[in-house]
Amino acid sequence: MTPHMLTRSLDRGATIFLLVVAAIGVLIPLSNLLLPTGSFLHVPTYLVALWGKYVCYAILALSIDLIWGYCGILSLGHGAFFALGGYAMGMYLMRQIGTRGVYGNPILPDFMVFLNYPKLPWYWHGFDMFWFAALMVIVVPGLLAFCFGWLAFRSRVTGVYLSIITQAMTYALLLGFFRNDFGFGGNNGLTDFKDILGFNVQADGTRATLFMLSCLALIIGFLICRSIVSSKLGKVLIAIRDAESRTRFLGYRVESYKLFVFTVSACMAGVAGALYVPQVGIINPSEFAPGNSIEAVIWVAVGGRGTLVGAALGAVVVNYAKTFFTSGMLAPYWLFMLGALFILVTLLLPKGIVGTFNSWWEPWKAKKESAAEVSAAAEDGVTEPKMAE
């Protein structure tokens, strides 16, 4: 990222968003760690973990908005990349347990002892090192997305057909990870984590740090997405979204562009999953469930497709609502409410929360600006039209 890309990417909305995330990222952990438990402003640890989860979902939503909102690729399988990143982190955490497991085996995680694995499968090697696991968090989802995208985009699979095969992809992974002989703990998944980089995952300090890191990842992810969409490449992506074949006739290699954003997006989803796992303490195949991926798309639709800020906001709002409603007597009806929410947003707020806000705010702002320009023009004579960047 070069400086001009960064400055170009920061408009007012983006700056406000970054400041808010940074403030939350600092204030919540501080209040949790420094204020006394009885204090009115004290944030209890369970809330830190819960909000940490929301922040990870926001990163996932951001990654979906990058491809769906700007390039028109509706992936209904992004939960798969999130889960793969989560599994990579889970494998590291499993290897950290060592002899503290139920069976006390220094090498094999409990489920392998239980399932009579003679030795560690080859693909578990290296995960005892954090740097390797962290690399895999990005490489595995990225590689899968690259191979999947290479085949799909080159064959010009688009629209609903692409959505269906992404669903099939995550479903296939779901079935695979459910199997005990797949080597990832079957339907129980990976859990019972002890520590991360030597720190106890249950400790308040670790949770606060993980929360802070999640906010940092959200900020970095947001900056990457903004840099992409505010570059000329972003204009090409929108061109592909709106008129794909026209873009081809202008001499753009559409499949390369799609492959690029799809892979970047999958890597981001992987990072989100990796931050999610230590905070919730478990990763199991249900994270691959097709429903999860669809739900993530709903967050983006609710918040506002093609706005980035809206995607993050939508993830937090919908998940907050989910926590709120599923913990009360309305719990059995949550799915109906989610469905109703999606229908209502599609009918009443087709641009989502942020998109609707923008379409109210921007004409007003433009009016104010053009008025200012006219008065400025009157003062200096002629205004030079500048090329928009």
Added chain:
Amino acid sequence: MNVMDTRATSAMLYLDGVHVSFDGFHAINNLSLTLAPGEMRAIIGPNGAGKTTMMDIITGKTKPDEGTVLFDGVTDLTRLDETRIAELGIGRKFQKPTVFESQTVQDNLLLALNVDHSVKGTLFWRGNKAESERIEKVLEIIRLTDARNRLAGSLSHGQKQWLEIGMLLAQDPKLLLVDEPVAGMTDVETHLTAELLKEINKTHTVMVVEHDMTFVRELGVKVTCLHEGSVLAEGTIDQVSSNDRVIEVYLGR
């Protein structure tokens, strides 16, 4: 190495014995046509004559079943895809104006400029003076300077047609394929478009598909009439429009 030695033909565009059928329907049937460098050619023909299919073949959207399509005497277009063909220098304006509606007029032209179209090139792109000047010039030619910051979707139909022609100019191809440029335009706009195309033709080879005979007459160029996927008649507009077979296919037997 002299390129002229390897040229199979001196023509800018050379089609010979091209066949295409869709599920048994012969859309293009033994079509042969040549376009000299710097020429402007009008293509007419009744609905279903294969005009748009021919453009699809030239731009790589449709692959012919058999036949030769040579660009600039050396390049076999039947082996290449749309992107590669656009890179070689063939630009296309669609029948229905296709501009990027959610982007500004200026950005539409920026996207069309024939500069680095790679992922890396566009990601790290920074505007430069030469590019802005070219955009400025095209805006002037297509008379949209004042509308530069408007969204392309908010333009009138005629303005969209012009913007698309402007995008072709920004692309600066060797060969322009223009499909029905004056459909839905007023008489004044039609006249201005004819002037614009004549101006463009001074530096580019152009192929225009059009139904509007007044417009074709105004262009004053060689006319090719297609019928059932092959050339029926070729010559000046007067020769072609007085040709008995042309009258027959236009009016029905």
